[in-house]
Amino acid sequence: MCALAILLALLPWYSHHLQTEALRHAELGEQVKSLHVAERTVSVNPLSMQARFVLAGAQQRVGRTVEARRTLVSAVEMQPLNYEGWLQLALYERDRWGESERAREHFAIAISLNPYDDHLQVEAGVKDVEDLE
Incomplete structure (x- = not known):
């Protein structure tokens, strides 16, 4: 039970860490790597709006406009x-x-x-x- 509580407490931190990593890869021009990390960010914290924004940016940068739109629409549907x-x-x-x-x-x-x-x-x-x- 205690381990579960610790894990749940660390999820927002880890999600933020992954978001930062995704943005760092994007700044370095590593767009595909940025996309993979951004996808992992959303899977770690699917309720995070910020994680979805990072993912949409990564999708847009690799030319996946339809997916970027879908990601942003899912964010507004999740938290209208x-x-x-x-x-x-x-x-x-x-x-x-x-x-x-x-x-x-x-x-x-x-x-x-x-x-x-x-x-x-x-x-x-x-x-x-x-x-x-």
Whole structure:
């Protein structure tokens, strides 16, 4: 029983460690290795939104756009009230996939879930940077 408690306590740390490793491999240009580590990250902690974001980035970098979209959609389906998932999906749609209309819809959902985040509103194009000063 104690060993199980220790294992459960270490899972978030290990997941974060794997996320960091996946990003390090990506920075070194080792995209396939990054993808494999990112996949392992999600398998270790399937409820982690951040792990799914890292995986989507790795999938996108190796040209697996359909899988990257599926990963981000699964993140928003898993935690539909978490604005971060909607934000990440909108950013990919706007910046990588050229789907500005879908991005606007998903930015709107993110803003509705986190209406007081000025930086989110700037990212979505609702406010200007000058409005933050």
